[in-house]
Amino acid sequence: MSLPxxxxxxxxxxxxxxxxxxxxxxxxPRWGPGAWLLALPLAFVVLGVVVPLGYLLVRAxxxxxxxxxxxxxxxxxxxxALHTAALAAGVLTAATIIATPLAWIAARGxxxxxxxxxxxxxxxxxxxxxxxxxxxxxxxxxxGLLSTLVGAEVPRPSGYGGALLALxxxxxxxxxxNLRAALLxxxxxxxxxxxxxxxxxxxxxxRVVLPQLRxxxxxxxxxxxxxxxxxxxxxxxxxxxxxxxxxxxxxxAAFDRVYAAWLALMLLGMTGALLWVEARxxxxxxxxxxxxxxxxxxxxxRLGAWAPLAWGWTALVALAxxxxxxxxxxxxxxxxxxRTGWAALAEALADSVGAAAPAAIxxxxxxxxxxxxxxxxxxxxxxxxxxxxYLGYATPPLAFALALVFFSLRAVPALYQTLALLVxxxxxxxxxxxxxxxxxxxxxxxxxxxxxxxALGRGPIRAFAETxxxxxxRGLGASAALVFLSSLKELPLTYLLSPLGFDSLAVGMxxxxxxxxxxxxxxxxxxxxxxxLALVALLxxxxxxxx
Amino acid sequence: xLRPLSLFALALVFAACGGExxxxxxxxxADTARVSAIPTAELPPDAEGPLVVYTGRKESLVGPLVEQFxxxxxxxxxxxxxxxxxxxxxxxxxxxxxxxxxxxxxxxGALGAxxxxxxxxxLPDSIRVLPGSFVPAxxxxxxxxxxxxxxxxxxxxxxxxxxxxxxxxLPQTAALEGRxxxxxxxxxxxxxxxxxxxxxxxxxxxxxxxxxxESGAKAYPSNTPMLEALLAGxxxxxxxxxxxxLRKKAEGANLDYTFFSPGDAGNLALVxxxxxxxxxxxxxxxxxxxxxxLSPAAQAFAAETTKEVPVTAGAPSPEGFVPxxxxxxxxxxxxxxxxxxxxxxxxxxxxxxLL
Numbered sequence: 077m078s079l080p081x082x083x084x085x086x087x088x089x090x091x092x093x094x095x096x097x098x099x100x101x102x103x104x105p106r107w108g109p110g111a112w113l114l115a116l117p118l119a120f121v122v123l124g125v126v127v128p129l130g131y132l133l134v135r136a137x138x139x140x141x142x143x144x145x146x147x148x149x150x151x152x153x154x155x156x157a158l159h160t161a162a163l164a165a166g167v168l169t170a171a172t173i174i175a176t177p178l179a180w181i182a183a184r185g186x187x188x189x190x191x192x193x194x195x196x197x198x199x200x201x202x203x204x205x206x207x208x209x210x211x212x213x214x215x216x217x218x219x220g221l222l223s224t225l226v227g228a229e230v231p232r233p234s235g236y237g238g239a240l241l242a243l244x245x246x247x248x249x250x251x252x253x254n255l256r257a258a259l260l261x262x263x264x265x266x267x268x269x270x271x272x273x274x275x276x277x278x279x280x281x282x283r284v285v286l287p288q289l290r291x292x293x294x295x296x297x298x299x300x301x302x303x304x305x306x307x308x309x310x311x312x313x314x315x316x317x318x319x320x321x322x323x324x325x326x327x328x329a330a331f332d333r334v335y336a337a338w339l340a341l342m343l344l345g346m347t348g349a350l351l352w353v354e355a356r357x358x359x360x361x362x363x364x365x366x367x368x369x370x371x372x373x374x375x376x377x378r379l380g381a382w383a384p385l386a387w388g389w390t391a392l393v394a395l396a397x398x399x400x401x402x403x404x405x406x407x408x409x410x411x412x413x414x415r416t417g418w419a420a421l422a423e424a425l426a427d428s429v430g431a432a433a434p435a436a437i438x439x440x441x442x443x444x445x446x447x448x449x450x451x452x453x454x455x456x457x458x459x460x461x462x463x464x465x466y467l468g469y470a471t472p473p474l475a476f477a478l479a480l481v482f483f484s485l486r487a488v489p490a491l492y493q494t495l496a497l498l499v500x501x502x503x504x505x506x507x508x509x510x511x512x513x514x515x516x517x518x519x520x521x522x523x524x525x526x527x528x529x530x531a532l533g534r535g536p537i538r539a540f541a542e543t544x545x546x547x548x549x550r551g552l553g554a555s556a557a558l559v560f561l562s563s564l565k566e567l568p569l570t571y572l573l574s575p576l577g578f579d580s581l582a583v584g585m586x587x588x589x590x591x592x593x594x595x596x597x598x599x600x601x602x603x604x605x606x607x608x609l610a611l612v613a614l615l616x617x618x619x620x621x622x623x
Numbered sequence: 624x625l626r627p628l629s630l631f632a633l634a635l636v637f638a639a640c641g642g643e644x645x646x647x648x649x650x651x652x653a654d655t656a657r658v659s660a661i662p663t664a665e666l667p668p669d670a671e672g673p674l675v676v677y678t679g680r681k682e683s684l685v686g687p688l689v690e691q692f693x694x695x696x697x698x699x700x701x702x703x704x705x706x707x708x709x710x711x712x713x714x715x716x717x718x719x720x721x722x723x724x725x726x727x728x729x730x731x732g733a734l735g736a737x738x739x740x741x742x743x744x745x746l747p748d749s750i751r752v753l754p755g756s757f758v759p760a761x762x763x764x765x766x767x768x769x770x771x772x773x774x775x776x777x778x779x780x781x782x783x784x785x786x787x788x789x790x791x792x793l794p795q796t797a798a799l800e801g802r803x804x805x806x807x808x809x810x811x812x813x814x815x816x817x818x819x820x821x822x823x824x825x826x827x828x829x830x831x832x833x834x835x836x837e838s839g840a841k842a843y844p845s846n847t848p849m850l851e852a853l854l855a856g857x858x859x860x861x862x863x864x865x866x867x868x869l870r871k872k873a874e875g876a877n878l879d880y881t882f883f884s885p886g887d888a889g890n891l892a893l894v895x896x897x898x899x900x901x902x903x904x905x906x907x908x909x910x911x912x913x914x915x916x917l918s919p920a921a922q923a924f925a926a927e928t929t930k931e932v933p934v935t936a937g938a939p940s941p942e943g944f945v946p947x948x949x950x951x952x953x954x955x956x957x958x959x960x961x962x963x964x965x966x967x968x969x970x971x972x973x974x975x976x977l978l
Contacts, residue, residue: 331712331739477709481716492720594847
């Protein structure tokens with residue numbers, strides 16, 4: 077499967093190798109001819125974190141001491157922190173409730189069931205959060221789509237509840253993918269042993285399987301929580317004041333960058349604390365298989381009496397997460413008086429893909445370097461490196477973009493507002509999504525193959541390229557796909573850093589929607605969903621081929 | 624199973640497109656003469672390269688006008704689309720390295736912020752005289768179109784004569800209890816409330832907001848859903864912007880709008896506008912572009928596309944709306960740039976639990 081596998085922000089500490097194997101552990105030459113292949117991407121990743129942090133500090137220090145104290149120590153910030161934490165916790169809970177049963181069915185159901193449920197679990201990833209929020213708002217309330225179609229007057233979700241619903245639905249796939257892959261990779265021998273020792277099915281699930289899912293759960297939840305921390309589109313549409321919304325309001329309503337910088341720094345402080353906690357939760361646990369021989373796949377289970385419930389839940393998620401946003405967009409399109417021109421849409425599509433595709437490839441390559449040092453050269457420093465890569469994901473995109481404006485104009489003015497800068501910005505911002513799948517694949521690739529290649533006279537780079545790299549193909553594909561989808565939906569970075577004349581689908585969608593021209597906005601939204609859908613279908617197909 | 628699904632998605636996208644091309648702006652010889660008549664002799668010659676416009680306005684308005692300008696002047700133009708807030712922050716970060724020549728914004732607030740940050744250059748009188756009013760005292764930018772705050776109502780349920788003559792009395796109108804719609808979190812409402820504060824006092828504005836809440840006014844996230852609710856009978860009147868009403872009416876909806884009495888804060892005019900960046904190396908072309916936006920053809924096109932009101936004398940108002948002068952007389956007299964004093968307004972709304 078080429079979608080993200082069990083993984084965590086911090087890799088579960090690999091079991092200590094037995095003494096005789098430790099000596100044989102693969103080692104790359106410290107400063108061999110290939111060192112720059114690692115050093116260059118790692119330096120780039122570090123730059124991607126240092127630049128925004130440095131920028132925010134410069135802006136934050138524009139305030140004098142008295143103003144600083146006033147800005148930082150006020151009740152509003154505590155309330156923002158509380159709101160942000162409450163939303164993150166709520167979204168995580170919602171995503172868990174949505175994703176866990178689906179992942180279970182998608183891993184253990186019959187072949188046909190697995191396919192359908194996997195599709196339902198993954199597809200909401202194709203729906204941008206702001207499209208989901210707009211769809212929820214447009215479908216509910218008096219005069220909404222639901223009341224027009226079925227006469228049901230569902231109260232309009234807004235504030236906390238609305239943000240929770242939109243973010244829960246759109247981020248659940250991150251958790252679904254991780255849990256499903258973990259369940260698929262789990263050796264059934266473990267469960268069978270528990271059953272043979274007299275545990276019933278439910279207790280086995282609760283006490284044997286569930287604890288094994290911990291790294292996958294933490295990996296998925298880390299992405300979700302970081303996503304919520306940085307999200308602006310949904311919270312602004314739902315009008316729920318979190319840090320990132322307050323940061324935007326500060327830029328938008330007060331045109332002020334100083335308080336915005338302070339807020340962003342506080343948000344990054346929260347992120348840092350979160351990364352630290354997550355690392356603590358994983359410390360000293362072993363999840364790797366210890367048996368010999370190759371692992372098998374668990375027997376498909378029969379849903380039996382649970383079938384109606386399982387299918388009911390799947391249908392509900394499909395309705396809310398996919399059918400509702402698509403139907404809303406179609407509804408707007410059909411009743412629109414203004415139409416989006418073919419040419420404009422095609423141009424936006426080409427520009428979007430032209431930036432998102434190279435960004436996806438770049439991010440996957442950077443993730444490979446980060447994961448490589450983390451897995452093959454585990455140390456405090458390489459672990460810190462991995463953590464650092466997550467910070468960019470939680471930096472509010474507008475602040476991230478302004479940092480790159482600030483930095484590129486001073487350091488490399490020739491790069492300013494070029495496609496190269498935009499691609500680099502996407503890759504650095506979404507790197508966190510790319511690390512997981514690559515790292516998991518790297519864990520599963522035995523270093524022994526590479527050692528054999530070295531023994532046969534290949535240089536370190538060639539040995540890696542010929543033995544390990546082919547094994548990472550699926551992991552790299554999954555990493556690239558996640559970054560591609562995210563780049564396609566991205567807004568603030570595109571706004572500020574794109575080359576002149578660049579038209580992305582997301583910009584077309586948001587621009588029209590913010591003027592309430594939903595008929596013009598809708599085709600762009602459908603195009604985003606269409607492209608993402610095609611990509612997801614491609615990924616699932618490559619998996620099906622393997623079945 | 625997968626392939627039909629993606630084909631279906633693709634089909635949806637295709638179905639969504641096509642249709643009418645954008646109406647083209649009509650060029651008259653007088654326009655060309657007018658744009659080239661803007662004196663630029665005292666300015667240094669322009670640098671090479673296209674004229675760069677940063678705009679918070681949408682592409683369906685800007686695109687055709689840029690094309691028209693290109694045809695008239697032979698000048699290449701590149702446009703950066705983003706929202707106003709992002710652009711102002713960006714321009715400030717860019718400083719004197721900014722590639723931008725023209726800033727064309729959605730709100731006077733953004734232009735006021737740009738003025739405050741010394742981003743804009745003072746425009747010559749030849750450009751400042753073009754709009755009928757709303758030119759800021761400093762002359763760093765000119766208005767291009769105007770939006771008016773109005774009271775939308777359902778004519779089948781409400782008699783326009785029974786409506787209060789001032790927005791101040793709106794929450795006290797017994798017949799409208801629980802029947803008023805408003806958008807406390809929406810930027811143009813906040814501009815209105817800022818005007819209410821500046822024309823009266825902070826306390827008066829806070830009191831009005833409290834009265835609105837007590838009257839059971841229904842808060843909507845934005846104007847479009849509010850007007851849908853108005854049509855659906857959830858409310859009878861709505862505090863909104865005139866162009867939302869005109870767009871709905873153009874779709875055949877049964878609703879109408881009215882002004883409060885002249886000078887009332889509820890009739891506030893909100894301008895969009897443009898200015899030339901101080902750091903621009905293409906001052907001549909930038910000036911011409913701003914002047915072009917005030918040419919009759921560009922003004923008429925803007926009115927037709929956005930249903931906003933042109934600011935130059937003689938350019939027709941959008942269909943179904945009163946002439947510019949009439950609407951302007953209804954609007955309270957307020958220095959437009961003062962609308963950027965938004966902080967206090969936001970605080971007020973937060974204190975009332977609305978934000």
